[in-house]
Amino acid sequence: MDDRYVAKADIGQFYDSIYTHAVAWALVGQKLAKATTHTKPEPWYNALDRLTRFTKRNETTGVTIGPATSTVVGELLLGAVDRELTQFNYTRFVDDYVAYCKSETEALDFLNTLRYELNKYNLAVNPRKTKIQALPVSTTPKWIRELRRLTPSRLLASSQEIEDILDEAIELIDEDIDTSALVWALRAAEPSFSSLQPHAIQKIRARLLHLAARRAPVVPFLCRFYSATNTNPAPDRPALKSILRAHLGEGRTDCGLWLTYLLLSHELKLGANLIDELIGRADALTLTVMATSTSEPARRAAKAFAIKLTKATVDNYDRDRYWLLLYELHRLGEISVGSYSDPSFDIMKREGVTFVDWNRKSLDRSELRLPRLPGPFALFGASGSTSPD
Numbered sequence: 001m002d003d004r005y006v007a008k009a010d011i012g013q014f015y016d017s018i019y020t021h022a023v024a025w026a027l028v029g030q031k032l033a034k035a036t037t038h039t040k041p042e043p044w045y046n047a048l049d050r051l052t053r054f055t056k057r058n059e060t061t062g063v064t065i066g067p068a069t070s071t072v073v074g075e076l077l078l079g080a081v082d083r084e085l086t087q088f089n090y091t092r093f094v095d096d097y098v099a100y101c102k103s104e105t106e107a108l109d110f111l112n113t114l115r116y117e118l119n120k121y122n123l124a125v126n127p128r129k130t131k132i133q134a135l136p137v138s139t140t141p142k143w144i145r146e147l148r149r150l151t152p153s154r155l156l157a158s159s160q161e162i163e164d165i166l167d168e169a170i171e172l173i174d175e176d177i178d179t180s181a182l183v184w185a186l187r188a189a190e191p192s193f194s195s196l197q198p199h200a201i202q203k204i205r206a207r208l209l210h211l212a213a214r215r216a217p218v219v220p221f222l223c224r225f226y227s228a229t230n231t232n233p234a235p236d237r238p239a240l241k242s243i244l245r246a247h248l249g250e251g252r253t254d255c256g257l258w259l260t261y262l263l264l265s266h267e268l269k270l271g272a273n274l275i276d277e278l279i280g281r282a283d284a285l286t287l288t289v290m291a292t293s294t295s296e297p298a299r300r301a302a303k304a305f306a307i308k309l310t311k312a313t314v315d316n317y318d319r320d321r322y323w324l325l326l327y328e329l330h331r332l333g334e335i336s337v338g339s340y341s342d343p344s345f346d347i348m349k350r351e352g353v354t355f356v357d358w359n360r361k362s363l364d365r366s367e368l369r370l371p372r373l374p375g376p377f378a379l380f381g382a383s384g385s386t387s388p389d
Helices: 020-028 030-035 044-054 068-082 104-119 142-149 159-175 180-195 198-212 216-228 234-249 253-265 272-281 284-291 296-309 316-321 323-331 343-350
Strands: 005-010 089-093 096-101 131-134
Touching (some): 005 104, 020 030, 020 068, 030 044, 068 104, 104 131, 142 180, 159 180, 159 198, 180 216, 198 216, 216 253, 234 253, 253 284, 272 284, 284 296, 284 323, 296 323
Antiparallel strands (some): 005 131, 089 096
């Protein structure tokens, strides 16, 4: 009740910044961990350091994002930091910190102590997300409240209503670099796509094409828009290829995947130059889409890439990065994976498992039970099924 300020912070690039040697430091202290580096038998805490490095080709910086093992490693580090912050009234969710303080001085003290303790393990707070606010503060961000006022409980009935909410989101983005407002607005508008009239479809399609060229988060919505409105993307092929190239140039291979799947699923030609660009980006998922498509040039290029991976001079680390591509081509009988072949490949092939469903008629997320798994890579199943059951 006496708190007057709140301090907020999170760790910049947390999992990518984890220094594996620091895991042992957090467990037993830096001095002991370093003193027993070459001790035989290997102490358990140094073994944990070594095995953590093993997951990333013996690199000492960064752990893989996603696996539960990475979560455990992160908690071992931040648990050590927590033990040095017990004098403060704070909460932590993964790497996000919120501290409630009686004065601005105490809030500054919390942030300085946090920085000091994180630095012991080669971690640092994200300055863009570190701030002190006087209480009370709103529980819901202003941009969400403003967009909610434009979003009735019914479906957005017209293209104008959709454009209004997109305009509001774009203005909010201009005030804040974060694109969350635009994604929120598109999610609010998406259920209305399938009920738009033909003239409205043309207007919103043109708007989404324009936005997708400049904002990567719009690309999945654009791809689903074609499906939801049963619109043939063929007339937009030049624009879609241009958008694809623009995002590839910025390293956004996720956008490349969505757009490559959209084009190939409608049997629209990529062209030799764009295929070369996609091969050059070497994204495993995009290459898998190309390798399993009906486009002969795309299949041939992806297969040539995969054949190089089967050579004896390529180590298993590089092959592992492309296991999905290798499996799908193995399933189709297009390549022999030789000594790399894992028993699970033949088991999955025998059971008819595939990770790419070209029989999907739509990219509508409502077709999946899990709302955030629409698109080219749905949940796998037997005989081409993508049902999560």
